[in-house]
Amino acid sequence: MINVNQLKTEINDYLLKKQYSASVQQLNNPINYTIAQKSKRIRPLLCLMVASLNNNVYANALPAAASIEYFHNFTLLHDDIMDNADLRRNKPTAFKQFGLNSAILSGDFMLINAYQYLEELPADVQLKCIRILNYAAAKVCEGQQLDINFETTTAVSETDYLKMIAYKTAALIAASLKMGAIVASLNEEQADHLYQFGWQLGIAFQLLDDVLDVYGDVEKFGKKLAGDIIQNKKTYLLIKALELSTPADKAELLTWFNKTETNEAEKIEAVTHLYNKINIEALTRQKAKDYTNNAFEHLNMIADSLTGINQLSNFANQLLNRLT
Numbered sequence: 001m002i003n004v005n006q007l008k009t010e011i012n013d014y015l016l017k018k019q020y021s022a023s024v025q026q027l028n029n030p031i032n033y034t035i036a037q038k039s040k041r042i043r044p045l046l047c048l049m050v051a052s053l054n055n056n057v058y059a060n061a062l063p064a065a066a067s068i069e070y071f072h073n074f075t076l077l078h079d080d081i082m083d084n085a086d087l088r089r090n091k092p093t094a095f096k097q098f099g100l101n102s103a104i105l106s107g108d109f110m111l112i113n114a115y116q117y118l119e120e121l122p123a124d125v126q127l128k129c130i131r132i133l134n135y136a137a138a139k140v141c142e143g144q145q146l147d148i149n150f151e152t153t154t155a156v157s158e159t160d161y162l163k164m165i166a167y168k169t170a171a172l173i174a175a176s177l178k179m180g181a182i183v184a185s186l187n188e189e190q191a192d193h194l195y196q197f198g199w200q201l202g203i204a205f206q207l208l209d210d211v212l213d214v215y216g217d218v219e220k221f222g223k224k225l226a227g228d229i230i231q232n233k234k235t236y237l238l239i240k241a242l243e244l245s246t247p248a249d250k251a252e253l254l255t256w257f258n259k260t261e262t263n264e265a266e267k268i269e270a271v272t273h274l275y276n277k278i279n280i281e282a283l284t285r286q287k288a289k290d291y292t293n294n295a296f297e298h299l300n301m302i303a304d305s306l307t308g309i310n311q312l313s314n315f316a317n318q319l320l321n322r323l324t
């Protein structure tokens with residue numbers, strides 16, 4: 001039986017014991033600060049859980065899981081800089097704590113670390129995992145650029161937005177599962193269904209994250225609420241609100257998002273009120289549920305061929321429930 005707490009302990013211990021430190025300590029400080037923070041370790045845990053299927057030895061996948069975690073945290077570190085974010089996991093972001101230049105360089109070093117971890121994998125799976133991470137890394141960059149493009153684009157469609165979050169969020173979650181499958185020597189069909197499970201689940205995660213940015217609890221969410229509203233982010237909530245609102249409400253929404261100087265509290269209250277008029281929270285949660293259902297269809301396709309898949313399913317459901 002897969003013990004999730006044991007897997008989390010294993011990946012945390014591995015990250016502490018197996019570190020690729022720089023000779024210049026100032027480069028290590030933001031990295032250690034970032035990795036040591038309280039984290040759910042979703043991506044490495046998914047990798048290890050898949051590697052545990054059919055009674056395989058998850059320890060073989062620890063380097064892949066560490067690689068994924070380092071890459072993920074590298075993206076967060078740089079993403080916080082681009083967003084000028086104050087908080088991450090209820091603590092000051094790395095660039096606020098250590099300075100902009102140090103955070104950029106440390107993020108770069110974390111990306112290098114991610115590939116150094118993959119050097120620890122057996123040769124027969126190493127190249128496959130590198131290719132999977134390379135593909136995901138490229139998609140993450142494309143997704144981030146799309147997100148930046150949306151800042152200066154008036155009309156962003158639902159399709160455009162879903163593509164962006166698929167690249168920026170889902171691609172790495174999908175890669176986590178597939179890398180676990182590769183290390184565990186699962187067959188191609190199983191690996192592909194697990195990849196699609198992660199892709200659909202990743203989109204659902206991001207949609208729920210959008211909801212929590214407006215309607216969440218700051219203590220549970222781990223960062224400042226309504227940051228997307230303050231920063232004029234084109235989220236699913238805003239896109240659907242612009243689509244479904246009355247002409248008058250749409251005009252008011254656009255007025256708030258086009259203002260160069262506003263009182264943050266007033267803007268949050270006004271935009272949230274407009275969202276509530278069309279029940280945007282429920283609409284977004286339903287969209288997330290649709291993607292969740294799609295995800296679990298892929299698991300069901302291989303459920304009979306993999307021992308332990310019910311525990312993977314339960315873990316994913318627990319993650320989704322934490323976002324509700």
